Structures are given as C-alpha cells and as structure tokens.
Amino acid sequence: MASGDDKSASAIPRHVGIIMDGNGRWATKRLLPRPAGHRAGVKNITPVIESAFDYGVHCVSLYAFSTENKARPESEVNALVDLIRKRLRPMTRELIARGAKVVFSGDISYFPEDVRRIMSEICAENTDKTAKTVNIALDYGGREEIVRAARLAAASGEITDSRIRANLYTSELPDLDMIIRTGGEKRLSNFMLYQAAYSELFFTDTLWPDFGKAELISILNEYGSRTRRFGKL
Ligand code: IPE
Ligand code: IPE
Ligand code: MG
Numbered sequence: 001m002a003s004g005d006d007k008s009a010s011a012i013p014r015h016v017g018i019i020m021d022g023n024g025r026w027a028t029k030r031l032l033p034r035p036a037g038h039r040a041g042v043k044n045i046t047p048v049i050e051s052a053f054d055y056g057v058h059c060v061s062l063y064a065f066s067t068e069n070k071a072r073p074e075s076e077v078n079a080l081v082d083l084i085r086k087r088l089r090p091m092t093r094e095l096i097a098r099g100a101k102v103v104f105s106g107d108i109s110y111f112p113e114d115v116r117r118i119m120s121e122i123c124a125e126n127t128d129k130t131a132k133t134v135n136i137a138l139d140y141g142g143r144e145e146i147v148r149a150a151r152l153a154a155a156s157g158e159i160t161d162s163r164i165r166a167n168l169y170t171s172e173l174p175d176l177d178m179i180i181r182t183g184g185e186k187r188l189s190n191f192m193l194y195q196a197a198y199s200e201l202f203f204t205d206t207l208w209p210d211f212g213k214a215e216l217i218s219i220l221n222e223y224g225s226r227t228r229r230f231g232k233l
Helices: 023-029 034-055 074-097 113-124 142-155 161-166 213-225
Strands: 015-019 059-066 101-105 133-140 178-181 200-203
Touching (some): 034 074, 034 213, 074 113, 178 213, 200 213
Parallel strands (some): 015 059, 101 133
16 A cells, blocks of 8 residues: 655645546446446545545545536436435445545535535534545536635625635635546646646546546656746746
8 A cells, every 4th residue: 555654745745636537438438328427436436535545645626516517418417416415425424434524615505405415414524623635526616616705705805815715615725736637638627726726737548437546646656756836946
C-alpha cells in the first residue's frame, strides 16, 4: 500500500478533485444502456477514495452531477437521481465507517424531498471535524457557486476574496491542489472554478468505471514531481 509517510508534505496533495467522466461511453461500448455505466461508476468511487486516503490525501471532491447535467434527457436525469436515492446512503455509510466525513456542494433544493433527507442525515453523522473529507458535488456548478457566494458577500457588506471564500460551498476546505479528469475530455466543465485557480491538472483517457488504484497512484506521484509556483519565482 502506498503511504504518505516517506514523502514530504508538499508532495502529497491535500485536496484532490475528480471529474468522474466517461460512464455513458463505458456502457455504450458494452452495448449497455447509459445508466449501467453510472451504476459501474458509483461502484468505483469508494475504492478510489480509499486509495487516495491511504496515500495521504486529506480531502477528495467528486464531481457527480452538474447544473448542466439537468438538461440531459429526462430518462437519464431520472436514472441519475434514482441512483443517488439508492446508492448514496450505502456508499457514504462505508466511507463514514472508515472514519471519513461526507459533505455536499451544490444547490440541493433541486432534489426530491426524500433525497434531500438522505443528504441531511448523512451530514448529521459528521461528528469529527478533523476527519478526512469526501465532498460530493451534486447539482453543482462553479459559476452558480461563485454568483451565490458573491451575493452573500455583498449582503454582508463587502465583496472581498475572503468573504467570497467564506460563502463558497467549500468554505471549510482548502483550495484544490489537483484535479483529475477521466474520460478523455480536456476541460473543467464548470467544476470548482474558484478553488481551481492554481490546481495542477491531470487528464486521462480512461473511462471513470475503469479508473483504478494503479493509475491514481501514478498520477499522485506525478503531482509530487511538479513544481508549483503560484505566480512567484
Ligand atoms: C459522467 O459520465 C457522469 C455524469 C455526468 C453524471 P457521463 O454520463 O458524462 O459519460 P460520457 O461522458 O457520456 O461517457
Ligand atoms: C462533467 O462531465 C460533469 C460530471 C462528471 C458530473 P460532462 O460529461 O457533463 O461534461 P461535458 O459535457 O463533456 O463538458
Ligand atoms: Mg461526459
């Protein structure tokens, strides 16, 4: 098992974002309906997060459902909401049992009442504020988040970087050190735009359901070899 113990602290990202793309193509390649790809994608979440935590990562943000994904055909959106309804509880229970804390980013008012209840029950289980964190972005859009945070900052009297940060969904999390996008596309698709300002970006053609521990570790190792300058010399 890879361990963070033998690496310097700066070589290990504290906060990793994952754009879990490629579920639909994974299913289509197998002549399966697209929701079968989403189901396979959900099964892959816990092992990947555990490998990241074993490596020494403190927080993982997962892009699970974007504000724009709501414009997909109704049958696909319903399948995704149903998957959240059925799988979110068991998946997070497993993560919480292993000591993690689960939080959500996004405008959850979109979801039906029973799904929102599942989310608030999960949040209520977060007792250890210092625990490793899984942040799940659901009905999440980076622009929506920034607009919302700017409005709240303005209402509080001043629009500053610190006031905007304090009103982001991720106010308690550090900036993203790195983002991994599976599925071959090289874009952020509205994922955590404010927090990504100085993220290291990694793109892989592997479709999300096929993305495993070995590739994750190799990407995390590559992160450790990059030089981050943050605009300085
Ligand atoms: C990502 O997989 C999961 C969601 C957007 C919910 P896609 O559904 O975008 O899969 P592809 O990109 O069509 O293969
Ligand atoms: C990004 O994937 C959203 C999630 C992974 C949840 P999309 O498939 O929605 O992104 P685009 O449409 O290729 O940009
Ligand atoms: Mg996609």
